[in-house]
C-alpha cells in the first residue's frame with residue numbers, strides 16, 4: 141500500500157509575528173525548528189523512498205530537520221515552486237490582526253480560507269490548486285502508484301489544495317480546513333491512488 145505524509149512547515153518567523161507570508165522566504169522560528177524535529181520523531185518507523193518540497197526555506201528546513209531526526213538524509217528530494225505557499229499579493233508582510241481590524245473579520249476569512257476569492261494581487265486557493273494538483277498528478281502520483289512511501293513538506297494553503305482533492309472536500313468544507321504546523325498527516329492509498337484512510341501521526 142502506498143503512503144504519503146503531508147507535513148506543513150514548523151512555525152516561521154512571520155507565523156510568530158502573525159504576518160501574511162505567501163511567497164516571502166522567511167526562516168523558521170526557534171519553536172518552528174523544534175516542531176520540525178518533533179515531526180521527525182513522529183515519523184519514526186517510516187522508511188521514505190523520496191521527498192518533495194517547495195523552494196521556500198521554511199519548508200526545506202522542516203524537511204531537512206525531520207529527515208535528520210530519523211537518519212534518512214540520503215533519499216532523493218525534489219524541490220519545486222509548484223508546492224510553494226499561495227501567493228498572498230498585497231497582503232504579504234501585513235499583520236493579520238491589523239488587517240482584520242481594517243477590513244473586518246469576515247472579509248479576511250474569505251481572503252484566507254475561501255476557495256475562489258483572490259486576496260488583492262494574490263492567488264485564491266483555486267489558483268494554488270491549479271499548480272499543486274497537476275504537479276501531484278504528474279510528478280508525485282506515479283511514485284505512489286508504484287507503492288512508494290513519500291513525504292511532502294510544504295505550506296498551509298498548498299497542502300489545503302492537496303487535502304481538498306485527496307479527501308474530495310467541498311468548497312464549504314475547505315473553508316473550515318486548517319492544517320497545523322509541524323503535524324504529519326498520513327494518507328494510505330490503494331493501488332489506483334485512491335485514499336483508503338488518513339490520520340495525523
Ligand SMILES: O=C(O)[C@@H](CO)OP(=O)(O)O
Pocket residue numbers: 155159160161162163225226228252296297
Ligand atoms: O501567511 C501565509 O502565507 C499563510 C500561512 O501561514 O497564512 P494563512 O493562514 O492566512 O493562510
